[in-house]
Amino acid sequence: MTPSSADEPHPDVQAFLELYESLDAPEFSEITPEEARRNFEELRVTDEPDIELASVEDHTIDGPHGDLAVRSYDPGTEGDDRPLLLYFHGGGWVIGSIDTHDGVCRKLADDTGYPVVSVDYGLAPEHPFPEGLQDCYAALEWAAEQADELHADPEKIVVGGDSAGGGLAAGLSLLVRDQGGPEIAHQLLIYPSVGDAAATEAYEANKEGYFLTESDMEWFRGHYFETEIDMGNVYAFPLFANDLSDLPPATIITAGFDPLRDVGANYADRLADAGVSVEYHNYDDMIHGFFSMISDPIDLDPAHEAHDAAVANMDATLE
Template sequence: MSLNPVISRLIQKAYKMGFADIHTFDEDRMRAFLTHPKFKTNSAPFVDYKTHQNVTLRCYTPICPLSNQALKKPMGVLIYLSATAFVLDRLDASNDYCSLLANTLQMKVINIQHGLAPEHKFPKFLDDCVDSIIWLVEESHRLAILPEKLVIWGESSGGSIAASCTHVLRDRGLGYIKHQTLFYPMVDLVNPYPSKEIFGSGYMLDKTFIDWLDERGFYPSQDRSHPLVSPLLSSNFNNLPPATIMTAHYDPLRDEGELYAEKLKQAEVPLYHKRFDDMIHGFMRFYGKVPTCHEAFTTACQQIKLCLSKPQ
């Protein structure tokens, strides 16, 4: 299938505006350039909390579709890890998307404002997220959440962190996460793949940009093959949470994401995987413009509901 025509036009516009040169930007200019698109949705009210490690967690409460009022009963919670590229502050920028998640799922949504590179390199951003998940469970009564219905949703770099969180918590014997949703995750910073070669330029995730992220997110001496940096290289995929993995055909990270899905399947982890044949990396940022994004979002939410409806 050919590239979605709307996506194709948006790509052309982005590169005309200088997207190919973003690897030459400093962090401040990058943060100003990569703004997050807005879309119309019913805003879910939110409250900010601080963990013991001083990490900000923004907690969204869904709106009841009948009364249009915020729900007040304890409910399940989704941890959202956005595509920060390790350097972008997505706390305010994700208000629309987190509201959409909360209202669609009728669950609370927690957006974790983890430490950002280059000021905070690996493993700071991973540690922030793991510690925040543990804090949420410990403070579940205060936040009116049901810890037995805790799921995680990560996109791109957020998908990498989300995947690593499941491995860390599993290894600690903490089965908190009941389902993981990974959109086009970055799970192997070491090995070449055909998709990286074929789609490594001109599809909104150029190799030059990936190298830019790598230089800021990690110290030169850090081993990129460490399984918490590249979770695809983990030797143990047993007893990980059920997963939904969404990949895109025109994505340099396609092959590693699909191999990650295959490793989960081989370990008999319940899995739903779908490749969107006309999409690029990061296609969910075009929610509101491209019907395929609605399909992907709805399907992912349905998989969460299905998983949580099953007896524990």
Template sequence: MSLDPDLAAFLELVEANVMSGSKPSMHELTPAQARVEYDASTQILDVPGMAVESVTSISIPCRDGQHIHARFYKPIKLAEEKGPLPVLLYFHGGGYCVGGLDSHDSLCRSLAALTPCCVLNVAYRLAPEYRFPTAVYDAQDAYQWMLSAGTEYNWDITRIAVGGDSAGGTLATGLCLASRDSSWPQPVYQVLLYPCTSAWQNTESHRRFAQGYLLEATTLQWMFTHYLRDAADRKDWRFAPLEASNLSGLAPSFLILAEYDPLIDEGIAYADRLKAADVSTLVRIYPGMTHDFARLGSIVNEAYQVRKDIANALANEFYPNRNNC
């Protein structure tokens, strides 16, 4: 399928602004400047979040004595749900350098409302102030904290899913690997939106979509240069899950990919590896879409559709006996 026309028009506008010099590319900015631009663009590109019962700010302790922030979305509870609610632990995208609680507020609200389930959106620490593997440790610490805090927040810790987009998807699936290897309770499900999975960005899709499709090759390497300490980190499975020697024993997965995303080839490769390891894996490629389309609610209808699709997949896992799921 050709690129979605509304998305194509948006990308043409972005390219025109870059060419005119009125709006620099992300890789031309400092990380601090890029974070401001990224969050500001969210107000234009995405729609307001759906209604939930409450939103609570949470501080999560980390292994190095510091704390990270998180935002807890409590859904409007279904009448038939009397006990603790299932919860999605979510890690935002942004190449480990940008993004946070505000940039993914609409997405997390929607998933909480549509599933319905609790959602905990984690603001792991960003590079270059905090390089690899700090974000990995923050994700693990958030999961461990969630397991211990379930009673306080009325979470059903036997029904925890993990999810994330782009770099956040890498953190989510890496958490499943760490849980398996550390004998922690395995999440019941993993939702991976166009995750980064490869040590090197040398696939055909990276060449084909290197420029002009929202996530550009120069921007991706700018992010990874800020995040990684050295070249050896690229071969660490916590950065590149395709480097893991064994993917068996992981939670069932839902991989969401975009047809015009440079990451699509490595996403397909990761899905194939999961299937080969007998991990139940659903793959859905959204035609005409680019990277990050789930946050483009003001531009493409598929942003709402993918949220519904994720919510349906989560509901099927969280509420297997409900007739309408």
């Protein structure tokens, strides 16, 4: 894949970037993870959801590091053989929650007609690699075991996520292939963190001025990885794996003005070369995070188009 960026960001994205800059928010490196989480919650969490569903329920399950919160979304469609989407939120493994990504999960449930389960995996630095991934594996086991209760087909489980969550979904797919576990039918990887972005052209071109910055990424990695060896682990960055064969079909979405654009594209290439079915979509005038920009104050048509493409790809694989 040879993705590119447009001559300039979409006008609505440019307006968002100017607004975000005007807020004069502190750099992540200037604040604690706890402060960063509060700031992100204030930016992303709304009191009233835009999409009402038949059922939204919070659950507490047994995780490998204690209680693990998950939230299930049921759109109210009929049938007990529906696919199920297990979703891992973004936020650099350090920030984000099921609350910050509530709107995305509601839209995915509404658009697909699938039940969605969102996972509040443990965040770094309290839970460094591989603890978040282990939480995701536990959530996959729970989703498969509870498929009947969720009126879903345990053989049609999709794992998906954005940014760090996309990397977790990709790492989980590789882990299940290698070590066993519930079957995964599809991967939805939205500008996934699956490799060393610093070695790419997109990183150099987009590491400043487009929402996700070089210093942000260094701060995230510094909290998530305890050692340099961990950064080379294939389950942290699946792009490092020698063999990517026999993985689930994948949908990969990237953005033109995103420092993670090229690692997503490179992963799509590696999967395709290994014989894995891949649908790749690059939105050349978008930035990192655009998939969540689906309601006021920033509601982007290309974000809705990306949701439509993801739904179409999943439906085609799972039909």
